[in-house]
Amino acid sequence: MVNVLQQAQNNPMASTIILNETIPSKMALVPDFISSAVEKLRLLPVKENDIFNIKFCLHEAVVNAVKHGNKLNSALGVHVLIKIDKSQLTLEVSDQGEGFDYRVLPDPTTPENIMQHQGRGIYLIRKIMNDVKFFSKGRTIKMIKLFESKGGESEHKN
Amino acid sequence: MNIKIEKINDNVIVKLEGELNMNYSNMLRETFKKILKDGNIKVLIDFEKVGFIDSSGIATLLEMFQNLEKVGGRMRLCHVNKRNIGVFEITKVHKLFGIFENREDALKGL
Numbered sequence: 001m002v003n004v005l006q007q008a009q010n011n012p013m014a015s016t017i018i019l020n021e022t023i024p025s026k027m028a029l030v031p032d033f034i035s036s037a038v039e040k041l042r043l044l045p046v047k048e049n050d051i052f053n054i055k056f057c058l059h060e061a062v063v064n065a066v067k068h069g070n071k072l073n074s075a076l077g078v079h080v081l082i083k084i085d086k087s088q089l090t091l092e093v094s095d096q097g098e099g100f101d102y103r104v105l106p107d108p109t110t111p112e113n114i115m116q117h118q119g120r121g122i123y124l125i126r127k128i129m130n131d132v133k134f135f136s137k138g139r140t141i142k143m144i145k146l147f148e149s150k151g152g153e154s155e156h157k158n
Numbered sequence: 159m160n161i162k163i164e165k166i167n168d169n170v171i172v173k174l175e176g177e178l179n180m181n182y183s184n185m186l187r188e189t190f191k192k193i194l195k196d197g198n199i200k201v202l203i204d205f206e207k208v209g210f211i212d213s214s215g216i217a218t219l220l221e222m223f224q225n226l227e228k229v230g231g232r233m234r235l236c237h238v239n240k241r242n243i244g245v246f247e248i249t250k251v252h253k254l255f256g257i258f259e260n261r262e263d264a265l266k267g268l
Contacts, residue, residue, distance in 0.1 A: 031181060052210075052241045059212055063180055109250040117221060120213040120249050127248045 015085045018044070022077040025070035025095075027063070034059050037082060044084070046147065053128045054089060054145055058082075060121040061093040061141050069095025069139065088130075091143045099137030161189050169268055170198045171261070175207040178215035186215075190222040199231030200268045204261065206237035216251055223254055232256075236264040 070076035081092040108119045131144040159176035234256040246252040258264035
């Protein structure tokens with residue numbers, strides 16, 4: 001496991017699945033699930049700054065899927081896939097809800113929205129990850145984090 | 159998450175320990191309500207032992223900030239680590255809260 005990232009980097013065709021799990025939509029389960037995913041990432045040669053960013057975005061996406069996607073219906077699952085391809089990490093989080101229009105999300109940093117109590121999760125994900133796409137009418141979010149090349153810690157994009 | 163409350167003169171210091179995520183936002187919200195109910199209007203949140211804050215944690219801080227503003231109060235943050243500051247900066251809420259390096263600086267003029 002330790003050399004998974006290096007192996008993937010050495011072989012451009014390599015694709016390694018780090019986690020492929022479905023959890024019931026219970027908010028209480030989320031922190032332990034995220035922690036166990038982070039523990040798996042810590043076995044890889046991934047920098048601490050990247051781990052923090054990946055953890056943050058995974059957390060926000062899973063919470064969104066449980067709360068807004070599946071509307072806390074524990075009979076519905078949230079599927080999480082984490083894989084490493086080449087020099088990037090891909091996170092996919094899918095819910096079983098009705099989907100949403102991800103094209104019309106307001107900017108939470110404007111003066112009229114900055115006091116709103118919701119609507120920051122996806123904005124943060126888009127700022128932190130290198131690429132974010134939605135599929136299946138918004139039921140699946142796919143996030144890509146490029147690993148920094150040799151050198152210092154990467155910072156968020158803005 | 160653990161929450162410890164300390165009072166220095168008329169300043170309330172809320173020391174958080176752990177992860178400020180959606181499972182603990184309500185606990186913090188109830189703490190804030192009690193602080194306001196007791197008539198306190200100067201609040202410092204000490205983030206020294208907070209490793210992680212999510213968007214619901216930010217919302218809880220914003221709610222307290224707004225409630226304090228309504229009564230002419232103020233809220234400041236101190237000891238926020240670099241990564242959490244990054245989260246505040248992306249959402250631009252750092253412009254609303256005063257974020258200070260240490261307690262002493264934060265308490266000056268609170």
